[in-house]
Amino acid sequence: MAAVENVCCPCEFSGSRRLNKSVAVPEETALAPAIVPDVNSRTVAKAAAGPAYIVLAGISFSHFLNDTMQSLIASVYPILKDNYALDFAQIGLITLAFQFTASLLQPVVGHFTDKKAQPFSLAIGMSSTFFGLLLLSVARQYTVILIAAALVGLGSAVFHPESARIARLASGGRFGFAQSVFQLGGSFGTSMGPVLAALIVVPFGQPSIAWFSTIAFLAIIILWRIGQWYKPQITTRKAAPVDPHPEAPSQRRVMVALAVLVALLFSKQLYVSSLSSYYIFYLIDRFGVSTQAAQIYLFIFLAANAIGAFLGGPLGDRFGRKIVIWFSILGALPFTLALPYAGLHAGAVLTMCIGLIISSTTSSIIVFAQELVPHRFGMISGVFFGVAFGIGGLGAAVLGKVADHTGIAFVYQVCSFLPAIGLLAVFLPKMPRAGR
Numbered sequence: 001m002a003a004v005e006n007v008c009c010p011c012e013f014s015g016s017r018r019l020n021k022s023v024a025v026p027e028e029t030a031l032a033p034a035i036v037p038d039v040n041s042r043t044v045a046k047a048a049a050g051p052a053y054i055v056l057a058g059i060s061f062s063h064f065l066n067d068t069m070q071s072l073i074a075s076v077y078p079i080l081k082d083n084y085a086l087d088f089a090q091i092g093l094i095t096l097a098f099q100f101t102a103s104l105l106q107p108v109v110g111h112f113t114d115k116k117a118q119p120f121s122l123a124i125g126m127s128s129t130f131f132g133l134l135l136l137s138v139a140r141q142y143t144v145i146l147i148a149a150a151l152v153g154l155g156s157a158v159f160h161p162e163s164a165r166i167a168r169l170a171s172g173g174r175f176g177f178a179q180s181v182f183q184l185g186g187s188f189g190t191s192m193g194p195v196l197a198a199l200i201v202v203p204f205g206q207p208s209i210a211w212f213s214t215i216a217f218l219a220i221i222i223l224w225r226i227g228q229w230y231k232p233q234i235t236t237r238k239a240a241p242v243d244p245h246p247e248a249p250s251q252r253r254v255m256v257a258l259a260v261l262v263a264l265l266f267s268k269q270l271y272v273s274s275l276s277s278y279y280i281f282y283l284i285d286r287f288g289v290s291t292q293a294a295q296i297y298l299f300i301f302l303a304a305n306a307i308g309a310f311l312g313g314p315l316g317d318r319f320g321r322k323i324v325i326w327f328s329i330l331g332a333l334p335f336t337l338a339l340p341y342a343g344l345h346a347g348a349v350l351t352m353c354i355g356l357i358i359s360s361t362t363s364s365i366i367v368f369a370q371e372l373v374p375h376r377f378g379m380i381s382g383v384f385f386g387v388a389f390g391i392g393g394l395g396a397a398v399l400g401k402v403a404d405h406t407g408i409a410f411v412y413q414v415c416s417f418l419p420a421i422g423l424l425a426v427f428l429p430k431m432p433r434a435g436r
Contacts, residue, residue: 052169052170052171052172053170053172055166055170055226055229055230056167056170056171056178056181056182057181058222058225058226059163059166059167059170059182059185059226060167060181060182060184060185061185061222062122062159062163062185062219062222062223062226063159063163063182063183063185063186063189064185064186064188064189064192065189065215065216065218065219065222066126066129066155066156066159066186066189066219067185067186067187067188067189067190067193068189068190068192068193068196068212068215069129069133069152069189069193069212069215069216070098070129070152070156070189070190070193071189071190071191071192071193071194071276071302072133072193072196072197072201072209072212073094073095073098073136073149073152073193074095074193074276074277075193075194075196075197075198075201075295075298076197076201076206076209077091077094077277077280078280078281078284078291079201079202079205079206080094080145080206083206084142084145086142087400087404088278088281088400088401088403088404088408089397089400089401089404090142090400091277091396091400092277092396092397092398092399092400092401093146093397093400094145094146094149095149095273095277095396095397095400096394096396096397097146097147097149097150097153098149098150098152098153099153099394099396100150100153100394101150101151101153101154101156101157102153102154102156102157102160102385102386103157103386104157104386105154105157105158105386106156106157106160106161106381106382106383106385106386107161107379107382107383107386108382109121109157109158109161109162109382110161110162110379110380110381110382110383110386111379111382113161113162113165114376114379117162117165117230117234118162119227119228119230119231119234120223120224120227120231121158121162121227122158122159122162122163122223122226122227123220123221123223123224123227124158125154125155125157125158125159126155126158126159126216126219126220126223127155127216127220128151128152128154128155128158129151129152129154129155129156129216129219130155130213130216130217130220131151132148132149132150132151132152132154132155133148133152133209133210133212133213133216134210134213135147135148135151136148136149136152136206136209137206137207137208137209137210137213138207138210139206155216157386160381160382160385160386161379161381161382161385163182164179164182164366164381164385165381166226166230167179167181167182168370169230169233174317175313175317175367175370175371176312176313176314176315176316176317176321176363176364176367177313177314177317178313179313179363179366179367180309180310180311180312180313180314180363181310181313183309183310183312183313183362183363184306184309184310186309187302187305187306187307187308187309187310187359188303188306190276190302190305190306191299191302191303191305191306192299193302194280194295194296194298194299194302195295195296195299196212197295198291198292198295198296202291202292202295249372249429249430249431253429254372254373254429256427257368257372257427257428257429258369258372258373260424260425260427260428261365261368261369261384261428262384263421263424264325264329264361264365264421264422264424264425265362265365265384266421267329267418267419267420267421267422268328268329268358268359268361268362268365268419269395270395270415270418271336271354271358271415271418271419272305272358272359273395273396273399274395274396274399274411274412274415275298275301275351275354276298276301276302277396277399277400278396278399278400278403278408278411279294279297279298279301279351280294280295280298281294281403281408282408282409282411282412283297283344285407285408285409286408286409287344289344297344297347297348297351300348300351300352300355301351301352301354301355302355303355304351304352304353304354304355304356304359305355305356305358305359306359307355307356307359308328308355308356308357308358308359308360309359309360309362309363311356311360312324312328312359312360312361312362312363312364313363313364313367315360315364316363316364316367321364321365321367321368321431322364322368322425322428322430322431324360324361324364325361325364325365325368325422325425325428326422326425327357327360328357328358328359328360328361328364329358329361329419329421329422329425330419330420330422330423330425331357331358332353332354332357332358332419333419333420333422335350335353335354335357336354336415336416336417336418336419337416337417338350339351339354339412339416340409340412340413340416358419365384366380366381366384366385368428368431369383369384371431372431399411399415402414
């Protein structure tokens with residue numbers, strides 16, 4: 001035992017001499033370092049602001065490269081359809097093979113990295129995309145095309161959960177903004193696929209897809225460098241239990257809210273998938289435009305989608321995520337209902353409005369879910385990114401089958417009602433002020 005003499009409280013000294021006496025303290029307690037949680041958290045955050053924003057830019061650019069390669073697959077559908085006489089159902093199965101791989105594995109990857117972070121898994125996962133593109137460029141059989149698409153999906157499964165965690169780590173506390181910057185890279189990457197396909201793949205054919213493996217190689221180098229930054233940030237200590245906020249929703253309401261957020265993501269992603277997978281065919285069938293012209297119209301929608309994804313996060317930080325979710329889902333409904341009846345140029349304006357509004361919900365949905373289940377960021381990111389990919393793939397396959405039997409125009413008439421699912425947002429709980 002160690003004795004500590006004359007322990008007193010200066011503010012109460014004159015009022016109570018009983019405090020001025022020896023106190024017996026265990027020796028291990030006297031020698032142990034004092035633990036003061038989070039005293040310097042703001043100082044550390046400020047000190048790390050510069051490097052964190054550099055990392056945030058790097059992970060966003062990597063997302064841009066990753067999704068550029070992913071969107072390339074959908075953009076070359078017309079070439080694959082003509083070369084191998086595929087129907088819409090087979091086109092949908094390619095999307096399913098590509099996206100279902102990511103859907104199945106992303107929650108698993110997220111759960112695993114929550115327990116044990118893997119700083120270099122991003123670079124390793126990108127190598128799957130690298131080989132998938134090379135295989136797709138030389139594929140001559142439908143089965144090989146499916147395998148190549150699945151390999152690209154596998155790379156995405158590894159990339160998204162851990163990269164979303166890195167984006168949050170580099171946020172400096174501005175979680176919505178960080179998620180929007182991260183989403184911005186992916187959305188612009190998605191929009192670049194049709195343009196690059198029109199400029200490179202259409203003129204030079206399927207073998208030119210191999211050229212895009214250089215993008216994957218560049219992404220591997222960047223992600224390896226980010227892994228070197230990320231490795232020292234990893235702590236092996238178990239996080240101390242956090243007392244729930246007194247205004248936090250109950251466990252039952254959390255589960256209901258997660259189900260609602262998945263449903264909202266369903267309505268958003270299925271509609272976006274219907275445009276990204278079949279809008280080119282819709283324009284060719286209805287208006288008789290060329291493949292290259294149709295890809296430019298698709299680029300307009302996807303570019304608007306990218307801008308909306310960036311704006312949604314900061315708006316959620318400012319006004320609350322629930323408000324942004326309400327606006328972005330239901331706000332697109334009048335435009336989606338009008339699209340099947342619009343002309344070519346009016347349709348381009350409508351798709352631009354739809355992309356701006358409907359994509360602004362993605363960041364708010366993901367951050368809302370992360371705040372509902374703190375300390376499980378990898379798993380939650382994997383589940384929601386995985387659901388997005390899975391819904392897109394499954395929806396594309398179903399819509400392709402419907403289009404074969406009823407026509408592509410009927411598909412867009414049905415899909416125009418999807419944003420009405422946004423009414424389920426009424427069941428989302430009110431979050432504590434700090435986690436709006």
